[in-house]
Each structure stands twice: as C-alpha cells, then as structure tokens.
Amino acid sequence: MNISLDRCCIHTITTKPWSLPESVDHYAAAGVKGISVWQNATEGIGPHRAGEIIRQAGLEIVSYVRGGFFPHTSSAGRAQAIDHNKKLLEEAAALGAPMIVLVCGASPDQSMQKSREQIREGIGAILPLAEKLKVKLAIEPLHPMYAADRSAINTLAQANDMAESFQSPFVGVAVDVYHLWWDGDLEKEIARCGANGNLFAYHVCDWKVNTIDMLNDRGLMGEGCIDLKKIRGWVEDTGFKGFCEVEIFSNIHWAKDQHLFLKEITDAFVEKV
C-alpha cells in the first residue's frame, strides 16, 4: 500500500547544501510534514530559534540528531561524551524535539564488549536528564561495517537488549533500513520493540548494490535492493503510526540541484516507501 506524504519526515542532512530555513521552506512547500534536525543545521541560529522557524512553517520536529559516541578508552573521554550528550539534550528541549537519536559509538582500541558496557554507562548517566526534559533516547543500531569506530550496537537485537535493560519509557530504538535490512532476525526484532513500546523511530533510504563509499553513498528509496514496503509492513504491524524519516547521506545527491532532489525524494517516498 502506498504511503501519504503526511507521514514524510526529512533529516536536514539529506539536503545538506541547504540552510535550515531553506530546508524548512522547501520541505513545507513540497508537502512534507516532519523534519529531523541535525545539530550542524542549527549553527548560527541556535536551537530555540530553529524550533520557532520550523513550527511557524507548520512542520513537526521528529528528532534531534545525534547524540551518543560514549565509548572512549579514557575516563576523561567518557566524561566529556556524557557532558556533550547532556548539552545535546538541553538543545533538543530548546528546539522542541521529543527525541534524540543515539549513534552509540565504539573504540577500535578496546573490545566491543567493553564499548557496549560504556554505552550502557553513558545512557544511564544521561537518562535522568532525558526524563526530566521529557526527551526520549533512541538507540540506533548501525551496520556492522561501522563497528570499529561508530557503533558497537550493530543489530536490532543488541539495541533491543540495551533499550530494555533500562526499563524506561524514555529509552527505545530507531530502526534504520540502511543498517538493518540484511538481518535475518529483523522481522522478529521489529515485532519485539514494537510490542513493548520501544520502537521510537523508522528511517528510510536504500542500499545501492555497488556502494562506492561506506559513509556517503546511500541510495534514494528505489535506487537499491531494500524491500522497503515489506519492512514498513513489519513496522506498521506493531501499530507504529509515526513518521518515516528520510535520511540520505550521498555525495552524489548532494552534488545535484537540491530542488530536483527534493522532488525525487517526495516522488520516491510515495511510490517506494
């Protein structure tokens, strides 16, 4: 079944060449209803004013991106990461974002197990502030190709385990098809987080068969091999009614006219998501 643009949210990084006011104006004019705000997009504006601009345009703020990166071999590094995440939570509150996305981090200089323990400690350290500010924390598992230095949480099962361990309505998971499409346990794990209220966010793009850059060559929906409708079906089978967030890092798409790209996004959203 096709999906309405009413459920479309776009991450500001997707149209990186645009400023936040430009993104807001153009998304709203295109009929997009939600926006997820990357921290860099608020530079020079500040989160409070950014929130006003977005709400004036009639867009809903879905998430603030991104916290995390908790693991460090030094305790000073870990303390700094916790402070940084607390600052992000304050910014999210000022922005009016109900959630921050956590790219949890990893250190190639220690075991994955150790990094996962430090992620748990980090989330535990910022959770009281998150609860006080009413800003949710969405743990986003990252593709295993990012396991060395970006995230030691690489499957939805691991993210679900981590989220459930906190037993807080303010800790859940973000499901991003780019990171998880390959996983044979995906259907089961989506059902699991959906059933216990931990499915906080759903991100879409596509996996290009001949990916040429491990970070910035994500595909527009339909350009790759992910069965987006099947995965959205699993997400919606849990009762999820939130936005489908378009998050594309792509040197190729960033190099083109962003008005054209936005048109491609909204067309692909309705047809392919």
Place this chain on the structure above:
Amino acid sequence: MNISLDRCCIHTITTKPWSLPESVDHYAAAGVKGISVWQNATEGIGPHRAGEIIRQAGLEIVSYVRGGFFPHTSSAGRAQAIDHNKKLLEEAAALGAPMIVLVCGASPDQSMQKSREQIREGIGAILPLAEKLKVKLAIEPLHPMYAADRSAINTLAQANDMAESFQSPFVGVAVDVYHLWWDGDLEKEIARCGANGNLFAYHVCDWKVNTIDMLNDRGLMGEGCIDLKKIRGWVEDTGFKGFCEVEIFSNIHWAKDQHLFLKEITDAFVEKV
C-alpha cells in the same frame, strides 16, 4: 600465546601478482606450510599439475577457492551455477584439495529468504558429488556489507543453521574474522560449530578502521582492530588444530614488492595471529 608458522596457510589471492609456481616456491622458502588455491591461480597449469607442483614443494593444500554463488532469479542461472560448482568439485579433486570454500551468493532482485532457499538447494544438488569425491563444502558467511549480491549468509549463526540442516560430515563452515569479528554471538557460534565437527576452516586478516574500499582494502594482521588472539582462542577451545589461513585482498599490499609483503605476513602471523 604465539603461533608457529607450521600452522600458516596462505591463499594465493593474497599474493595475486605472483604465479602459482612463484607463490609455492616463496611460501615454502618462507616456512609457510599450507596453501589455499584460488581457481584463477591454476589457469594455464590445470588443477592436476598445480597439485603436483604444490606437493613437490612440500606444501599442504588446505582448500580450493571458491564455489557458491547459487542464487539467481532464473532457473537457468541456478542450473548453470550448480554445473559450475560440480566442475569446481572435480577440479578440487584433481588438485588434491580436501575442501572447497562456498561464497554462497545473493541476488538483489529477490528477497534474502529466497536467496537462502536457493543456496540450500544448490548445496543439496552438489553434495552427492562432494561426498563421492570426498571434497568438503565449507559455507563461509560474508560480512553484511556483501549481502546484496555476494552472500545472503551473513552471520555464523546462519551458516551453522545451514550446515547443520544437511547432517553430512561433508558440509561445514569457514570462519573468517574479516566477516565475523563484529558479531556479539561469535564466541557462542564458534563453540557451536566446533562442538559438532562443522568448523572446517579459519581465515585471518584484519579490519582497517578507515577502510577505503569495500572489497580490496583488507588489512594485514595487526593493521586493524580485530582481536585475533581472542578469536583464535575461541577456535582452539573447540579442539580445532587446522591451519590459520591468511586471506588478504588489498590493492595497497598487491602494489608493493611481494617478497616484502610475504615477510610482513610471516612476521605478523607469528606475532599477531
């Protein structure tokens, strides 16, 4: 605990610029005891003669690489893949290799589930010949970044499930650290295949934190972040006494003097594996 060069096997692809006779001579002179032969290395020589050259130099043939690639959307494509794998089995027997490694394949034009079913059918179709020729089939799970078109088997759990389903001493798994190091279930799954006799092969290299090419930028042992000694410990805890096979695809290492590279390999093997 350090490991002896007596347990060192090298895949011919690792020193791709060398011909098979060159690789054989130089590996043997360096004290390496095993060789895994890629099909391209026997071109112009043929598998039978290649086997003679290798045995004359006192090297043990560990595996013939590589079969698989069973999934195709067309039945003609699948039949062709099965024929090709039967030919590979005959070549392995002529070479005197006790095992072929299966890179199982995937098709971006169908579901992972469908590809896995076709892998199962393909292995089933060649197993009688493998048993007749006494050539084992080692299912090698590939890193999830290869899930679109190289393998729909991306974790050791999936490979173990697949191997166990055949209940044959001729179907097992190959554990390659490059593909599996990130997996939180790796220790458990190594113990599982080790316990039931399905752990056929162990491959080493390293994962570079800043990988610049998804296919040909593997690291020499010690260049990356994989805890090789820990994983070898898990493998040997199962009673595995086979070779540790060095398999490195690297544009960077292929571009250098291969004598220097071989010295780096043998040094790294003893110190880092």
